[in-house]
Amino acid sequence: VSAHSDRFQYLQALVTEFQDTDSAEAKEQVLANLANFSYDPRNLSELRRLQVADLFLDMLTEDNETLVEFGMGGLCNLCLDKVSKSHILASGALNLVINCLSSHREETVLSAVTALMYLSCAASHADITSAPVVECMVRFSLSNNRRLRNLATIFLEDYCSEQQVREAQDLHTALGIPLPHSTHT
Amino acid sequence: MAAESGVCLQVEVQAHHEQKRVCDSRAKYRDGRRPRAVKVYTINLESRYLLIQGVPAIGVMKELVEQFALYGVIEEYNALDEYPTEEFTEVYLLKFQRLQSARVAKRKMDERSFFGGLLHVCYAPEFETVQETREKLQDRRRFVARATSDKARNAPERKPEATRNTGCPFESSYPESDASLAHGSSYNSQLQHSSPTKSGSTVPFARIPEFNQSCTPHSFPILSDSNPVAHKGNFQQTTEPWPLEKNPQTSIPIQTNPSAAGSNFLRFTPRTTQLQERQRKREHRNALALCGSSSDNQDIVIGPKLPEMPKLDMDDPSLNMSADFIRDKLKKVGGTPLLPKLHNAAEDAQAEAPKKQRRRI
Incomplete structure (x- = not known):
């Protein structure tokens, strides 16, 4: 067999x-x-x-x-x-x-x-970099959790346009998407 | 970079550092040889950085690093003084040059006793820089692209048949959607173009270990790598999966020697070229025999396995005998293959030892 x-x-x-x-x-x-x-x-x-x-x-x-x-x-x-x-x-x-x-x-x-x-x-790029997702990544990129921060930074730098990131940064104060619990806190 | 490494050493206990409770309730058929916790490994969790806990605090850093260096080149190592430890133990952070080395080292060294302590080895991806994480993700992307495109190339006619056999509607719906996506995708096409050129210089040597070991962080019963021969053959298996699966009777025996198998297989070569090639190989072998180094270079060096020590002819039967003796002894003592550096040292010692003996006479 x-x-x-x-x-x-x-x-x-x-x-x-x-x-x-x-x-x-x-x-x-x-x-x-x-x-x-x-x-x-x-x-x-x-x-x-x-x-x-x-x-x-x-x-x-x-x-x-x-x-x-x-x-x-x-x-x-x-x-x-x-x-x-x-x-x-x-x-x-x-x-x-x-x-x-x-x-x-x-x-x-x-x-x-x-x-x-x-x-x-x-085909999927528009959905993956929709405003809420990019905004979420902007928040993650400010996280204390280094692994999350690294991944979000790569997402923003490699998959999003500068304009998308700028718009999300403007938006990100308005919406409140919770960060995942950091494991050590 | 200096600033970066400063930041690097901020240490916190993370959930994935903790040793999870071993799972003792697995059904027998999926209970592996080694007790394991229930955990899913992804590329996010793997890392070239390893955290070593439980090292006895008796000043054995050098020994620890030497031990781990058996599995690959270590770029950096640090003692993490801030990291909370059990009493009388220390925690170290090692950074391997290659992810593959870290994988093997983790598998081999986790839960091993070391100077009386029990090591706990885990990945520490939180020490990666953004760029290191990015490269890790890209490597994984390239690796899967290569592995899957190899399959596709070798079995273009297999798909419809599989669909018929299993009567699986899921699969039959694939080709068109797949094609449309593949053609429309800039990322995909980019990948296809970049992978051959980019990896060209490193193929096949640098790639093979990844093929072989890609399952290593998760050792399961049927993927167990206890058999080094089968292991080496895995590269072949990945490239020729279909004939193996399709027809067990005519299945090709696993090739233990990838380089010997594939190269001349498909290409037509005229008789004269074949003879010349054979002649060339024979001469090459003879030349190697004359140099006294081991002739069998067909073995591809994988991971920690290093080429055999060249056998020096000492020009004297008794000297040869003692050299052999020393070599055997070194092999036994070494147990695991030696590092290149240690290697040279060992050779030097070997060259020196017989001389000393002679002086005594």
């Missing part, structure tokens, strides 16, 4: 357990497994067949913040794959990712910022 079909069966077993189990704990564990597997491009074809991108997207609307965090992490790992990327964009899930920017969990927000950068393309 080839390594690939082994891998497929294993991943399939994970997806099946994820769908069948009633245990929240098992769900989190399996989701974490799948998200971590998404990091390795060698698993991409299997993960596509199993529609794991949709599984991750479903998690973004969960109440359980851990599921949201792991789902967003999985998307962040997966979305550099062109096929998954176009699927995510085509299913109109960009808003779900953007919503994660206002999560209280540090890793969720970080994954969302990175995923947005990775999901950017000619």
Whole structure:
């Protein structure tokens, strides 16, 4: 039996357990497994067949913040794959990712910022750099949390025009998007 | 930069530094060999910076850095005096030159005992500068682009079949949307153009370890890297995934020697060229044998594995024998491969030792 079909069966077993189990704990564990597997491009074809991108997207609307965090992490790992990327964009899930920017969990927000950068393309660019998002990034770029600050700075410098940033800076005093809790406070 | 590194050393305990509780409730089929916590790794969490906690405060910084340097070049290291520690332990920050080295070092050194203390090693991305973070994200982008485009090139006819087999509507809807996006995307096309030129100089040597180890922060049962041979073959696997998957019976055995396999495979070469090539290789091998260095250069040097020490001919059988003895001893003592620097030192010592012996005689 080839390594690939082994891998497929294993991943399939994970997806099946994820769908069948009633245990929240098992769900989190399996989701974490799948998200971590998404990091390795060698698993991409299997993960596509199993529609794991949709599984991750479903998690973004969960109440359980851990599921949201792991789902967003999985998307962040997966979305550099062109096929998954176009699927995510085509299913109109960009808003779900953007919503994660206002999560209280540090890793969720970080994954969302990175995923947005990775999901950017000619078709999605306007949505990804919409005024509220840019404004949010301006706030993040002033955060004490260095990881968040770095990512937001890259977002503003590499993906937004100067004008967009200027407009967002003017706006940012008006709106109050909460920063994620810094973990050490 | 100086100011930057000053800022760098502001230290705070972060959530991802804490050792999470090991998960002991995993179903058996997904329970790995090593106990692990439930955690998702993303490129955000990984870093060339490693935080080493639990180092016994007995002045072993040099030993610590030497130990970690086995996994790659360390650019900077610092003791973090401000960082809260357990009693009698210290915390260090190491910055590797390459992310891949940090990955391997973390995997190998986390939870290892070191001078009587148990090390806890974690990534410390909060020490990255904006530029370092940017490069990390770009590297990941390039890496995935390369890995996936390799697959696409090798299996252009595979897609429709997969759709038929699995009857999966999800996949069949991909090609058109994918194409439209790929063509419209400035980022994508930019990537396609930049990746070959940019990485041209470093391919394949610098890239291969990434292929091999890309799964390392998350070691799972089926991706376990206990087998170094299979590991080396992974590059091949990534480039030729389809035939392997499609037909197990005719599956190509995993190549242990990437350089030997691919190069002449597809290109037609006339008989005379082949003979010349063979002749050239033979001569090359002979030349190497004469120099006394190990001839098998087919092995690509990956990570901490360094080329074997050249075997010097001491012009005297008894001297050769003692040189061999010393070499063996060094290998045993070293256990793990030596650094280039240590390497030279070892060679010098090796050259010197027999001389001293002779003087005694």
